Amino acid sequence: MAACLSGLALATAFPAQAEMKPTLSFRGVPGVIDMPSGESQPDGTFSMSASHFGGIRRGALSFQISSRVAATYRFERVGDWNALFPGDSSTYEGKSFDLRFTLLEETDSLPSVTLGLQDVFNTGKDGAEYIAATKTFGDRLKVTAGVGWGRLGSYGSMGSPFGARPVSDFGLGGKPEPENWFAGPAAAFAGVEWKINDAWTVKAEYSSDAYAEYAGTRDVFERDSPLNFGVEYSRGRFFKAGLYSLYGSEIGLSFQLVLDPKTAIAPGGRAPVAIGKRPSRSADPEAYDGGWVTQPDAGTVLQANLAKRLAVDGIRVEGLAYSPGKAQLRIRSTRAEPEAQVIGRVARAMSHVMPASVEVFEIVPVAQGIGVSKITVRRSDLEALEHIAGNHAAIRDRVVISDAGPVPEGLVFPEDRYPKFTWSLKPALRLSSSLKGDAGLRLRGTYEIQPGLILGGSVYQTLTGRPAADPATPGPLPPVRSRSAEYLENGEPALESLTLAWYARPAENFYSRVTVGYLETMHAGISAELLWKPVDSRLALGVEVNHTKQRDTDGGFGFGEFDYEVTTGHVSAYYDFGRGYSGQLDVGKYLAGDVGATLSLDREFANGWRFGAFATLTDASDEEFGPGSFDKGIRVTIPLDWLMGRKAGNSVSRTFRPYSSDGGARLNVSGRLYETIRDYQGNELDDQWGSFWR
Structure with missing residues (x-):
């Protein structure tokens, strides 16, 4: 290899x-x-x-x-x-x-x-x-x-x-x-x-x-x-x-x-700065005067100072709301750092920037434009516990992790936050289950129209190598996956995806997603999802419904080659076992029209490494499925931060199957809700809380 x-x-x-x-x-x-x-x-x-x-x-x-x-x-x-x-x-x-x-x-x-x-x-x-x-x-x-x-x-x-x-x-x-x-x-x-x-x-x-x-x-x-x-x-x-x-x-x-995923190749990140200490109220009572909130440019100045301090750690400011005694900062991390470490860095920055009257820090991590949790830290606890023995456990006992709640009134977004267009052109490698593959260039673009409303897409051009799919002979089931090699061979360049996605929080503990467009290389249509996930619960439940039509193999916009469309859907249960282990059960209808269930087990490390295995059994017979009898495989995600020794926030993922077939095939829509929101919720943060002070 x-x-x-x-x-x-x-x-x-x-x-x-x-x-x-x-x-x-x-x-x-x-x-x-x-x-x-x-x-x-x-x-x-x-x-x-x-x-x-x-x-x-x-x-x-x-x-x-x-x-x-x-x-x-x-x-x-x-x-x-x-x-x-x-x-x-x-x-x-x-x-x-x-x-x-x-x-x-x-x-x-x-x-x-x-x-x-x-x-x-x-x-x-x-x-x-x-x-x-x-x-x-x-x-x-x-x-x-x-x-x-x-x-x-x-x-x-x-x-x-x-x-x-x-x-x-x-x-x-x-x-x-x-x-x-x-x-x-x-x-x-x-x-x-x-x-x-x-x-x-x-x-x-x-x-x-x-x-x-x-x-x-x-x-x-x-x-x-x-x-x-x-x-x-x-x-x-x-x-x-x-x-x-x-x-x-x-x-x-x-x-x-x-x-060893637990041992970083990349050099350690920037050493954390000390907590900013306020003068005592008796020594400087004017520092605690909340009159600063009436200054017209207070939000702009505070936001700019926070953004400058957090940028060195790859953390972006998504919005700031404040009162004399409390400030809520919405943030997004662009690196594969432990989430608890991100929260600790944000708390340090706020201790240096926010006026002394602000006692309560609310840190709200944002994913796809929506808040996924709210971490409430008292500033006086940061000041008192920074250097004591056992400070990780001590600060965790006083921190409250709760539902993100609605967007607060008066939230100020950075001036250049919405709308925002970003793009990248990077080398890419695609591997098949036979460890063959091709190398090429991938062009990605994202246009964030407003919080939760995102237009995005990607185009891939092969430069050298073999198609990154194992040839498979279509069987009695519709060829929803068995012709994947044809898509990779014929599409040069290929439109991999072009979608408009809307993420929202319809109620407390509920998250929703609607995605429409060219959802993946082989299928286009509409996908809708609803997830129930309390911030302090190891269990999450979700439902997803899709209606898709199979695309032509030339990587363009057409649909005439197969004339196949289908409505699929799954009910899903997710469970966090702790210490990086998680499980998922999906029950429903798959792309080829077969009905069954998929069981997945994964292990994830704080730095973004992830390994998993899955198996799917459906009502498709062994003969209908073909070689392999049923769908199964392993999947690996490797953070490029770890592998390349630099902080970029990117990762490469690949699924390996002994046989590829049409039975048990599920839509490859990106941005599914559970993986989007889980990292900054209670159990995930608790598993690596030891990095809070780092």
Whole structure:
């Protein structure tokens, strides 16, 4: 993967690490060379890897969901799959998901032990199960031993301790077959790693994978030995590259990029200024005189001073309302900073700018022109608690987080706030689930007419690369997604979206959105949404209704190519489990007319990193859905602030599926309400309140 190669330059900024951290196998999971190990990555770790040997290319994305559970998405491409048949140069492409469970963490006397399910959804040719144990001796030697079934039990069988393995009814694939797990022949594998110094490691392993179809039936490569050897070079804490001798006949290469979302690459932001301290009322009673509110230019001056102080932290002033004793400042952050830190920075700025008579600060974060919460801070609490021990908990006990409420009378907007036009032209990269993609330019424009009323759109022009979609054969269902590759191939340039959106707060705890226009690359129409989300509740409920028509594949304004339109809708429940974990259940009708439900689970970090998995089951049959049987996948969001070492507030998101089809497809309308308003509400702020004073 290109990201792994570019990671070498990124890693040179960091010193080498002495300890023996887990390395990745050729399948992208913690392992020795081609075999897994019993180790796990630290909680939250995200890794990307690429490997090649014997005509087999693999790319993998792995995420340590918790300290004991990890998931991996892997893509494999094998050239000359039918090499034994002259004139047939077809290529095999397979995608699979793995799950790993840490059964035992390493201690001074015990090894770490992991149970793994390889290709758990039965989507490719990689199905296997294993139990592996790894023990570290000192800071240089590491030994792994394990037992595998399926692919990993195909060489050197020790018998079938749990009975015969049923014949796999692969069919359309995509469904777990738990009756096969740990059944059939079992075989042992083992490996050893020796860390020569902080940069170089040598490895050797005994493999229990016979590669029966690859090296036998297909003759992709010759498997002359179960022994593999390798040497790896580490640069910094992120990057590794390796050179290997595999199976007695092949030379292999691997690249690994291991990232920790909890540890920022970007340098720390600007150090916070101290709280502005007021003189005592007895020492300077005139400073507390509220007569300043009668000055005609008071709002303009205060607003300009606040905007200047907050601009250095990427915080924009959206409006200011005030009285002698209270001020409400509406703000919007343009960076991927922890939300509690943003609130703390705003409170500091207000302590320096607002006259001494203002005791109560109301900070209202704004998203899409609407207030999403109100954080009320007493100025005297800021002054008293700044330097005491445990000041984070102390200030949280006195801060009130409540519904944003209506726009206050007398709210003054910055002179240049509405209407406002912004635009950008930036390089862009689109990736498919097969880890192929194209690079191009994306032109975005936004015209904010008034609070909550936004006209926006984007145009994409491909510059180089392959279409960022996997070709799919349309089945019995309407081709609402299966022809996505045609949209990417034919649209140059392509109008991705052109919409008018209206956001509002129809009542306390309620939020609404109506979006009309070219909603996404493939569909245009109207989308309406209503969300109930109390600011202090972990639960939110929503309903969405859409009526759309399928667009032509040329990326223009036409609709004549398909003559397909549909009304869809979902009822949704959202729940915040705390500590960055959240879940979502959507029940309703999808774009192809099928009816069912989608369950999603996500983990999000304060700096904007996000990982999630989802599965959709509908009344579309396996045959109607096609390969994969039902829709499922993982999604990743990476903040560019973190990755590029600069503060820009941008991120890149991608969803990876083993198969793309028309069943379970939902409209890709942007700006859905829950993700728009949740960041500055009670539970989200509480999860990272420790950053308030930073």
